[in-house]
Amino acid sequence: MVLKNNPNPRTDMNDGAVHITDLVKTYTDDRGRPTFTAVKKINLEINNGEFMVLVGPSGCGKTTTLRMVAGLEKITSGSISIGDRVVNDLEPKDRGIAMVFQNYALYPHMSIFNNMAFGLQLAKKKKDFITETVSRTSKALGLDHMLERKPQALSGGQRQRVALGRAIVRNPQVFLFDEPLSNLDAKMRVQMRSEISRLHGQLGNTMIYVTHDQVEAMTMGDRICVMKDGLIMQVADPLTLYRQPENLFVAGFIGSPPMNLLKGKVEKGDGGLIFKEAADENAVNIPLKGPVEALAAKVVGKPVVFGVRPEHLTEESKNGSTAPVSSTIDIAEPMGSESLVYMKAGTGNLIARIHGEALYHMGQPITVYVNLDKVALFDAETESVIR
Amino acid sequence: MHNQRLLIKQVIAHLVLIASCALILIPFAMVVLASFRKGNFPPSTLWLNLDQWTLDHWKYVLGIPFREVLNATTGETKMVSPTVAPLHWFLNSLVVSSIASFGIILLSGSAAYAFARLKFRFRNQILTGLLVLQMFPQILTLTAYYRILNYVGERIPWLGLNTFAGLILIYLSGISINIWMIKGYFDTISPSMEDSARIDGASRFQAFTRILLPMSAPIFAVVFILSFISMISEYPTASVVLQESSNRTLAVGAYSLLDEHEKLWGHFSALAVLSGVPITIMFLLCQRFIIGGLTSGGAKE
Numbered sequence: 001m002v003l004k005n006n007p008n009p010r011t012d013m014n015d016g017a018v019h020i021t022d023l024v025k026t027y028t029d030d031r032g033r034p035t036f037t038a039v040k041k042i043n044l045e046i047n048n049g050e051f052m053v054l055v056g057p058s059g060c061g062k063t064t065t066l067r068m069v070a071g072l073e074k075i076t077s078g079s080i081s082i083g084d085r086v087v088n089d090l091e092p093k094d095r096g097i098a099m100v101f102q103n104y105a106l107y108p109h110m111s112i113f114n115n116m117a118f119g120l121q122l123a124k125k126k127k128d129f130i131t132e133t134v135s136r137t138s139k140a141l142g143l144d145h146m147l148e149r150k151p152q153a154l155s156g157g158q159r160q161r162v163a164l165g166r167a168i169v170r171n172p173q174v175f176l177f178d179e180p181l182s183n184l185d186a187k188m189r190v191q192m193r194s195e196i197s198r199l200h201g202q203l204g205n206t207m208i209y210v211t212h213d214q215v216e217a218m219t220m221g222d223r224i225c226v227m228k229d230g231l232i233m234q235v236a237d238p239l240t241l242y243r244q245p246e247n248l249f250v251a252g253f254i255g256s257p258p259m260n261l262l263k264g265k266v267e268k269g270d271g272g273l274i275f276k277e278a279a280d281e282n283a284v285n286i287p288l289k290g291p292v293e294a295l296a297a298k299v300v301g302k303p304v305v306f307g308v309r310p311e312h313l314t315e316e317s318k319n320g321s322t323a324p325v326s327s328t329i330d331i332a333e334p335m336g337s338e339s340l341v342y343m344k345a346g347t348g349n350l351i352a353r354i355h356g357e358a359l360y361h362m363g364q365p366i367t368v369y370v371n372l373d374k375v376a377l378f379d380a381e382t383e384s385v386i387r
Numbered sequence: 388m389h390n391q392r393l394l395i396k397q398v399i400a401h402l403v404l405i406a407s408c409a410l411i412l413i414p415f416a417m418v419v420l421a422s423f424r425k426g427n428f429p430p431s432t433l434w435l436n437l438d439q440w441t442l443d444h445w446k447y448v449l450g451i452p453f454r455e456v457l458n459a460t461t462g463e464t465k466m467v468s469p470t471v472a473p474l475h476w477f478l479n480s481l482v483v484s485s486i487a488s489f490g491i492i493l494l495s496g497s498a499a500y501a502f503a504r505l506k507f508r509f510r511n512q513i514l515t516g517l518l519v520l521q522m523f524p525q526i527l528t529l530t531a532y533y534r535i536l537n538y539v540g541e542r543i544p545w546l547g548l549n550t551f552a553g554l555i556l557i558y559l560s561g562i563s564i565n566i567w568m569i570k571g572y573f574d575t576i577s578p579s580m581e582d583s584a585r586i587d588g589a590s591r592f593q594a595f596t597r598i599l600l601p602m603s604a605p606i607f608a609v610v611f612i613l614s615f616i617s618m619i620s621e622y623p624t625a626s627v628v629l630q631e632s633s634n635r636t637l638a639v640g641a642y643s644l645l646d647e648h649e650k651l652w653g654h655f656s657a658l659a660v661l662s663g664v665p666i667t668i669m670f671l672l673c674q675r676f677i678i679g680g681l682t683s684g685g686a687k688e
Contacts (some may be wrong), residue, residue, distance in 0.1 A: 030510045072582050093588035105583040109601045119587035170587070 015083045016173040016206035018046040023078035038064040040230040053221035054210045061230040098167035099176040104159045106151040113147040157188040177209040248383040262306045263347040266296045279346020290321030290372045303380035312371040313352035321372040332360035422656035429652045444657040448473045476640030484618040487558040495562040499569035517563035554628045572606035608676035
């Protein structure tokens with residue numbers, strides 16, 4: 001499968017690097033009065049050839065950012081450059097980008113061939129070149145036998161593949177994806193996910209991918225940029241993001257089930273520092289030992305949030321620093337290979353991902369061991385991690 | 388038992404359908420028969436005896452000479468020389484309605500695009516204002532139109548009273564409903580279509596003409612047909628603006644056959660049937676655009 005349109009290797013290795021500097025987007029009403037700031041002065045460096053995922057809840061500004069890179073949305077202030085060029089005032093077609101939309105946005109009155117060829121036709125390319133490019137791309141995507149059909153006659157997955165093909169024939173430096181899989185059914189979504197990842201491997205282009213689905217973000221991204229309310233919360237590779245969240249939002253957003261977050265205080269106890277949950281009922285107390293003790297020493301008496309991933313609550317005490325937590329089971333979800341056990345805690349549930357050997361029941365008492373090497377403490381006021 | 392009730396239901400349903408068809412078809416049949424009936428009788432019968440048939444009315448309408456019976460008992464007849472007036476009216480109507488319909492599509496289409504896609508001050512207020520204005524019958528403004536055209540005609544003769552251009556100008560002023568209809572259709576088309584076209588390198592105008600317009604063909608066909616029909620049969624404005632016999636439109640001309648002293652019902656009926664022909668042809672031409680599902684499949688909402 002050969003998808004490269006340009007037989008010449010790229011001369012400048014930074015062609016596809018995207019620099020976003022102090023980017024702001026404020027929407028205005030019909031009169032031009034500012035109504036809502038969707039993107040608040042963000043800075044982001046995307047390397048050439050990188051698969052960057054922008055992820056966050058709806059309204060976080062991720063799509064707006066992508067549309068500004070595409071040139072579909074005017075920039076309020078700040079700058080975007082692709083390669084070495086500042087593209088703020090360039091038309092979308094001159095930016096070296098191609099975009100795949102959430103709703104495919106195929107032209108319903110045109111055949112698949114014309115859908116894919118439209119951009120090349122507008123660019124007044126030679127007919128032979130257009131036919132050659134479209135047929136090569138459609139073959140690679142398995143669409144070559146349906147070029148004469150209209151989009152209406154295609155399934156959802158095929159339509160999204162046409163949209164991909166339309167982006168590929170433009171031979172862009174940067175691919176932009178705006179939640180391309182959210183209209184597909186679950187099975188198709190998984191399949192297209194790996195197809196896009198494979199495409200990235202083959203083409204080696206920079207890709208910016210917007211999604212609200214953290215699983216998509218984790219599985220596809222070289223790096224992930226987590227956004228919330230128009231601000232960037234953290235930019236990191238998937239594992240760093242998972243293991244070392246910089247703030248409460250990232251800790252709660254990434255991972256399924258998310259990180260357990262318990263509100264409370266660090267207090268001095270008999271044997272050292274103890275995390276005491278701030279609750280009247282079912283309050284959990286966790287003695288702090290190991291590396292976390294040094295961190296906790298900085299915030300004695302202050303309100304903090306104690307975070308631990310479900311898989312770091314185990315049934316047996318392992319080597320290293322662990323601390324026992326006893327509670328009763330609220331809900332248990334056996335999934336075969338493992339069980340998710342929701343334990344009662346004072347400020348929420350404490351979810352443990354433990355092996356699936358035994359069945360657990362509601363109301364049953366349980367003791368699990370917290371792996372203290374893998375926990376995080378967050379400042380409850382600033383919401384950022386303590387280190 | 389069950390079958391019996393089903394049968395009764397079907398019989399009732401068919402009776403209702405037949406009745407509503409009859410309600411539409413019977414008056415039409417009466418007019419058609421009146422146009423073939425000897426003498427000038429108002430449409431009143433659903434049956435003609437063999438000796439009552441004649442083509443005289445149609446000959447009159449189509450400008451073919453015929454022998455008119457002046458007195459049935461004495462057998463006195465008169466050769467009626469060909470008159471082209473009805474055909475003229477017919478052509479006048481065709482010209483006025485076609486040009487005005489195209490104009491309406493151009494104006495309301497571009498206005499609707501602005502209302503649907505562009506941001507500008509007072510957009511919603513203007514849109515509502517258009518709707519409110521349309522609620523007043525156009526006939527109320529007839530005197531004003533008369534005065535305006537009179538005034539304009541003194542300075543620009545080809546745009547004044549008694550000109551087709553003047554009449555078309557008035558027809559082009561009543562398009563707010565069309566703007567609303569087309570805007571409503573544009574609103575159902577995802578803006579990502581044009582976004583996608585712009586990324587493909589289309590200018591705003593190209594995105595409009597090559598993506599949005601073809602996708603909106605059904606609504607334009609509907610607007611065209613509705614305007615065409617309403618203008619073929621429009622009487623009040625045309626009767627005020629066009630006052631010379633030669634440049635009457637079909638509706639005005641047909642009504643002039645029903646003079647206070649001599650009501651030529653037969654001629655009138657033939658002309659009425661004839662006026663249905665261009666409407667039917669136009670409908671058949673536009674029908675292929677009004678197919679469902681033209682916009683489906685491009686975007687998934």
